[in-house]
Amino acid sequence: MSFPAAKAIRIGTRRSMLALAQSGMMQRAIADAMGLSLDKVPLVEIVTTGDRIQDRRLLEVGGKALFTKEIEEALLDGRIDVAIHSMKDVPAEQPPGLMIAAIPEREDATDAFISSQYESFDALPVGARLGTASLRRQAQALALRPDLKIEMLRGNIDTRLRREAEGEFDAILLATAGLNRLGRSEAIRERLSLDAFLPAPGQGALAIQTREGENNAAWVQALNHPMTALAIAAERGAMTALEGSCRTAVGAHATFGDGHLLLTTEMLSPDGSARWRRSGTLGDIHAADAEAGARTLGETLGGQVHAMAGDQQVSDQQVSDQQAQP
Structure with missing residues (x-):
């Protein structure tokens, strides 16, 4: 099923700055592929449970599906036509009736080391405070440096960068792709080794999700x-x-x-x-x-x-x- 040229293609997205930046990229790409003006490819902002809960790790409240649940419900209900997700936030199994229609070219998949005081992960002193919300990054950091003190770090990218700059942490770890997409790559002190810090599955990639049967539109092939x-x-x-x-x-x-x-x-x-x-x-x-x-x-x-x-x-x-x- 292809979208009629006159019909608006409504894109569901989280409200965070990064999600809006990523969805904006896809909005322009879809508009170009379909020969539409941007007003025919509107962004529909949806606040997810994962966005509302900022004081606990995701594992304590239901996992990373909390970043996709409300958007997928809007897609199934017909309130939006397309959903844009960070691939690493997408659960392994798709909800009945939905599918990943396209995967655009990947950004840098590495993790980024950010510190106002230290030039690299190896330069951190004994007992340094390392901020991350990722259990994977925590485990990989401790595998190399069991002396580090891992502290929870939630919030959007600007909030995390500000908290590090204000001295709450000696260093923090973030995805390089998000920093690049927001134009904040100057904050990166070191791109961590893909061997020592093997990325999360799908890190750096985006998922374009549609209802089943709506994956053969011209723009889908153009973006995949x-x-x-x-x-x-x-x-x-x-x-x-x-x-x-x-x-x-x-x-x-x-x-x-x-x-x-x-x-x-x-x-x-x-x-x-x-x-x-x-x-x-x-x-x-x-x-x-x-x-x-x-x-x-x-x-x-x-x-x-x-x-x-x-x-x-x-x-x-x-x-x-x-x-x-x-």
């Missing part, structure tokens, strides 16, 4: 980036196998070289004391079934990591205790 979509299929396959959420420290990242895809995925204990990792390749990235093959590779590697970790599951209370007193 096949290689990014292939990498994301592999990473989300691993996430599915690892039950990736805000309750588990999971990383997955795919790269390309010499005609193949290389996927690395891992799971960590919240205190960083244990780390399980596997890597594998997909040979023919141009095959007709390459995306299905990438997803299967992710599921296989994720399953192997899950088996390596065994029954070492972590309760919510253990996670909370670790975040309070690393």
Whole structure:
């Protein structure tokens, strides 16, 4: 089903500065692909539960689906036609009736180290206060530096940068992509190693979500980036196998070289004391079934990591205790 040229394409988005910047990029791209003026591709701002709750970690209140739930309800109800999400916020399973229609070209997938006092992660002194809301970043930081004191950091990017600048933390960790999209890349002191800080599945990518059956519009094909979509299929396959959420420290990242895809995925204990990792390749990235093959590779590697970790599951209370007193 294609959208009629005269019909407005309503884009649902969170109200944060980053979400509006990302959705604005997609608004202009859709308008260009359809030959429409921007007023025919309006942004519909939706406040999500995840936006309203700023004083607790997401794992305490229901996980990262809290950033997508209200927007997906609006899509299902017909109040919007398209939803724009940060891919790393999108749960592994799509709600019935919805689908990821397109994945634009990915931004920088690395994590960024930000500090007014220290030039790099390795330069942090013993016992330094490191701000993050991510269990993955916490675990990876502690795997390298168990002496660090991890402190909760929620809020929009400007709020987080301000709190660091005012001395509440010795350093903070954020996604490089968000800083780039907001024009705040000057705050980055170091782009962290993709090996030491393996990104969250889908980090740096956007998800364009539609109702099922509305994915063959001209703009969908124009915005979809096949290689990014292939990498994301592999990473989300691993996430599915690892039950990736805000309750588990999971990383997955795919790269390309010499005609193949290389996927690395891992799971960590919240205190960083244990780390399980596997890597594998997909040979023919141009095959007709390459995306299905990438997803299967992710599921296989994720399953192997899950088996390596065994029954070492972590309760919510253990996670909370670790975040309070690393």
